[in-house]
Amino acid sequence: MLSGAVKYDYNFHNRDRDSYMYALERLGDDMGVYGELPAGYQSCLDAGNSYTSRLCENKHTLSLQLIYLGKLSNGNSLQIRFEPNVGVLHSNLHYFSDNKAYPVSRTSALFSIADLGGLIRYQWGGPAKKSAMQILTLKYGLETGTPDLLHLVDVTNTSDPLNISVGNPDLKNSHTYKMGLFYMISPKNYMSNTVTVDFSVTDNALVRGYYYDKTTGVRYNKTYNVSGNNSLKAENVFNLQFGRRKQFTLSSATVAGNIHSVDMVGTDGMEPAPSKVDTRTLSENIRVSWQIGKHSLSLNGVVSDRRTTSSRDGFNDINATHYNYGVTGSFALPAGFGISTDFRLYTRRGYGMRQLDTTDAVWNARATYTPRGGRWVFTLDGFDLLRRLNNIHYAVTATGRTVTYTNTLPRYILFSVQYRLNIQPKK
Secondary structure (H helix, E strand, O other): OEEEEEEEEEEEEEEEEEEOOEOHHHHOOOOOOOOOOOOOHHHHEOHHHOEEEEEEEEEEEEEEEEEEEEEOOOOOEEEEEEOOEEEEEEEEEEEEEOOEEEEEEEEEEEEEEEEEEEEEEEEEEEHHHOEEEEEEEEEEEEEEEOOOHHHHOOOEEOOOOOEEEEOOOOOOOEEEEEEEEEEEEEEEOOEEEEEEEEEEEEEOEEEEEEEEEOOOOEEEEEEEEEOOEEEEEEEEEEEEEEOOOOOEEEEEEEEEEEEEEEEEEEEOOOOOEEEEEEEEEEEEEEEEEEEEOOEEEEEEEEEEEEEEEEOOOOOOOEEEEEEEEEEEEEEEOHHHEEEEEEEEEEEEEOOOOOOOOOEEEEEEEEEEEOOOOOOEEEEEEEEOOOOOOOOEEEEEEOOEEEEEEOOOOOOEEEEEEEEOOOOOOOO
């Protein structure tokens, strides 16, 4: 059976922006009271760092959907889906700064196929044939990325003297190509194994690069096109139920991957050059769970090894290992009571820094009471009972180290009351 559909979309987008900067130091000592704009501030307009802009975008998109579903002569099934999006984006930016207009106009052809928008799926075997059911799927994708027109304006913004932004009128569209292969085999209804391989590569990726002047401490930021970003990931997932009543479940997920990242970095006033970083990962996630009636208990452990290398001067290679293991349980007690708990240990090693090489024990628990009738539910939650978490999180990616500050409570105890109201309409 072959089916198809065509869809047309039109989108209009309009955006106005303005920014007015004032060099109040030009007023000398006549700057008034701190926190209030002094009289005559308008005469100190910093025209070079002030601007007004208007963006108008017209986007036309044509979506095509073709689906073939068929049964072959041998009883196997074949599915082919092709769902591309083809569009045209016409953008106009009117940018005005320092008594000068910088018009930018751009027309882009857009091509997009979502991850599941295009695939070929072949299935054979199964209980009817008294053999293992097998599924093989090939996925493909394509995405087009367009630069922000503000980054195309050939101006230099020095409103932040230590972080100067520079335009780049030569930016191109980026294209990301994706391919994926999926294979599943299920010999029995209580056992299955899947293998997934995904690959993507980006041409003319849009990255925010910089070069740093050590003598002045000034960083010059600019958007660039770089090629060479790609990633490859392979994953194997195995699931098995066993026991007389199939009350035990064993699951395993093995993942191996490689990410090749390219950005633009320069130092000592030199123009940025491509900075290439390779990250290889290998992880194993094992979980054993037990389910009987309303009770459940599971043991799980995750180990992940990561190696990040680069030939860039001053780059410190990373060979780190993460461990995550613990126990989770939920138990129904007599008289409407219930408890559940989650205890895990998070360990990181190999970074060579006290803030990153850590071991955190996290224990969460919940107690519930449901009186007879089941309408009322009283719950008491405790998060991070061992007081081991904080609101500062350190992480390392291919482009550098990040420190995240979270303005939330890292630990708490919460009591809640729930009333269940179910009103059925009269017949």
